Amino acid sequence: MRRLLLDGLLHSPLTERPPLPADGALAELGRAVERAAHKRLGRSLAIRTVDAGSCNGCELELNALSNVFYDLERFGLHIVASPRHADVLTVTGPVTRNMAGALRAAYEAMPDPKWVIAIGDCAADGGCFAGSYAVLGGAHHVVPVDLHIPGCPPRPIEILRGLLALLERVNAHSHQERGSACLIPSPAAVVGRKMPEH
Amino acid sequence: MPILTDLVAGGRAVPGHRPWPRSVVDTSGWEAATARLAAGQLTLVGLWGEPDRVHMALGEGTTLAVLTLPCSASTYPSVGRMHPPALRLERALHDLFGLVPEGLPDTRPWLDHGVWGKDFPLGRGTATRDRTHYDFLSADGESLHQVAVGPIHAGIIEPGHFRFTMNGETVVRIEPRLGYAHKGIESLLAGADLERAAKIAGRVSGDSTVAYAWAFAMAAEAAMAIEAPSRAVWLRALMAELERLANHLGDIGAICNDAGFALLNAHFGALRERALRASDTAFGHRLMRDRIVPGGVTADLGPEGNGAIGAVVAEIRRQLPRLIEVYDETASLQDRTVGTGVVTPDLARQYGAGGYVGRACGRHFDARSVFHYPPYDHLHFEVPVLAEGDVDARVRIRIREVQQSLELVAQILERLPEGPLHTVLPGVDRPCEGMALVEGFRGDVQVWLRLSVGGRIDRCHLRDPSWFQWPLVEAATKGNIIADFPLLNKSFNCAYSGHDL
Numbered sequence: 001m002r003r004l005l006l007d008g009l010l011h012s013p014l015t016e017r018p019p020l021p022a023d024g025a026l027a028e029l030g031r032a033v034e035r036a037a038h039k040r041l042g043r044s045l046a047i048r049t050v051d052a053g054s055c056n057g058c059e060l061e062l063n064a065l066s067n068v069f070y071d072l073e074r075f076g077l078h079i080v081a082s083p084r085h086a087d088v089l090t091v092t093g094p095v096t097r098n099m100a101g102a103l104r105a106a107y108e109a110m111p112d113p114k115w116v117i118a119i120g121d122c123a124a125d126g127g128c129f130a131g132s133y134a135v136l137g138g139a140h141h142v143v144p145v146d147l148h149i150p151g152c153p154p155r156p157i158e159i160l161r162g163l164l165a166l167l168e169r170v171n172a173h174s175h176q177e178r179g180s181a182c183l184i185p186s187p188a189a190v191v192g193r194k195m196p197e198h
Numbered sequence: 199m200p201i202l203t204d205l206v207a208g209g210r211a212v213p214g215h216r217p218w219p220r221s222v223v224d225t226s227g228w229e230a231a232t233a234r235l236a237a238g239q240l241t242l243v244g245l246w247g248e249p250d251r252v253h254m255a256l257g258e259g260t261t262l263a264v265l266t267l268p269c270s271a272s273t274y275p276s277v278g279r280m281h282p283p284a285l286r287l288e289r290a291l292h293d294l295f296g297l298v299p300e301g302l303p304d305t306r307p308w309l310d311h312g313v314w315g316k317d318f319p320l321g322r323g324t325a326t327r328d329r330t331h332y333d334f335l336s337a338d339g340e341s342l343h344q345v346a347v348g349p350i351h352a353g354i355i356e357p358g359h360f361r362f363t364m365n366g367e368t369v370v371r372i373e374p375r376l377g378y379a380h381k382g383i384e385s386l387l388a389g390a391d392l393e394r395a396a397k398i399a400g401r402v403s404g405d406s407t408v409a410y411a412w413a414f415a416m417a418a419e420a421a422m423a424i425e426a427p428s429r430a431v432w433l434r435a436l437m438a439e440l441e442r443l444a445n446h447l448g449d450i451g452a453i454c455n456d457a458g459f460a461l462l463n464a465h466f467g468a469l470r471e472r473a474l475r476a477s478d479t480a481f482g483h484r485l486m487r488d489r490i491v492p493g494g495v496t497a498d499l500g501p502e503g504n505g506a507i508g509a510v511v512a513e514i515r516r517q518l519p520r521l522i523e524v525y526d527e528t529a530s531l532q533d534r535t536v537g538t539g540v541v542t543p544d545l546a547r548q549y550g551a552g553g554y555v556g557r558a559c560g561r562h563f564d565a566r567s568v569f570h571y572p573p574y575d576h577l578h579f580e581v582p583v584l585a586e587g588d589v590d591a592r593v594r595i596r597i598r599e600v601q602q603s604l605e606l607v608a609q610i611l612e613r614l615p616e617g618p619l620h621t622v623l624p625g626v627d628r629p630c631e632g633m634a635l636v637e638g639f640r641g642d643v644q645v646w647l648r649l650s651v652g653g654r655i656d657r658c659h660l661r662d663p664s665w666f667q668w669p670l671v672e673a674a675t676k677g678n679i680i681a682d683f684p685l686l687n688k689s690f691n692c693a694y695s696g697h698d699l
Contacts, residue, residue, distance in 0.1 A: 054379070069471050129398075
């Protein structure tokens, strides 16, 4: 193990290697996310994920965000274990009827202000599972969705890009900084927001 | 005479079912097969339904067959009554079709949580029992308490509920409740054309999209009595081995991480990412989704992809030995994995547990080597088997399978035949049926289908290896401390979506 650790000290980390085009875009994107998150939410953004019946493809790519290539946490973005600690809820899957109640409960457990990102084609409209007796066909049937990130599944870099888009939109439409949360306009005021149908 | 041949001969052979026979039996034939299963002479490969009949796929050595029992009164003699591995399959079958397994000791619903808005979505009739209420199995004793976990978990994983009954820190009983990811896939497949059906089949379980798409394509090709061109078949195997590599690498790291050893997770996670990127370069998708279709493949391997895969194979080969060395030499890690979550060989055999779960406790089964489907009949590889059945054994099987997959990828790149990628699908002028078993990273994926005249899906059933692995998670957890459950569960890495359909 010493050799492995020593190698780690002697070699530059994978995340900071001279950028290939893709890696360059990654670093640039990450810095932009960091700026936006800082402005709106202080130093960090806590994300809770709910798999509402996905095939697990989107989960694989969400998990990949934590590997050394993307290293999500260096931008102050982290996945939290409880919705009570979360600013952002990501939803994957077509929202099965069997998961609808749990998804709603997770959203309701989050403190305000809060935002929802629907990740993947299924969470947008049910994808290829739309029309089944067992699915509702998209996250917006249960929770108000602020942003969709398309893809089947979206690449990790596309998910990062989506986080940035959300943060920029939140900044553009809010007049208060975090710290006076009670004065922050309801997230529902965010333009283009899709509300639950019931 | 082999038992299976005997059972098949006792019924009426169904024409147009390929490549293995299907036979319609009467109640006595069905019960005879059940008795053979219970005696451990046959392996249950699958059990599924139609509105008026039930099917079971049986395995004996390198032979497979399907038995069918018509259910005129919507009932059939339960297989699970004698052979517990069929229990949940029969509960699921009842939820979907309303067929009643007579004598089934556990009549609780399984996939149906009472919120679909309809009873028996694939069958007929009306449910009489309440499906919103669910009684977990009890455990009696002093000072026991329950811990309820899920369906939403702390990490980024699929939805499912676990009910632990505890005596202090020790798990007395754990019972999963699944079905949260049920999407109604079998109903969506009925009536779908092959193109749409292949897409859905590739989305049954995202981590096994290649294995499912391949099994589906193979079953459809068997039904139509055609073969995919040889280049396509070799490219399918290349994708399947890349999928196995990426998943095993990710799993090994994640298991170590669940034992609190993040260092190996970082290294194995990096290797997984490299494998996904190479797949992306080679086939235009990190998970290689929608690349395998009935008749062939939709993506060819060019020089750039060839180079990317060659490079990632070299990189994994360079790094793997020293990572294994770290795993071997870290006593605090071994302390967590050795002796934890033991599955006994008898149980693995009874359940016909596939993949690393079975091979980590002496079950020498790998669909690639048992059925030698092309191109594996032209490739050299070993099937590692261990006896211990603990978390450590499941890690070590994965490590050896990574090594075997590296060899296979190298052989495929070296010997990839030239030629077309796709063969034209023939018209289907009479109903035909096909079945396939493909070895995914998690174990054998079974697909059975019937095409109707015109080539649409009449009925399709997909069986994930997890059906025969989830019950072993329960057995392996009993007597362990609850803090070891995440580690133990990760070492199985059973599918939720693949199971729930």
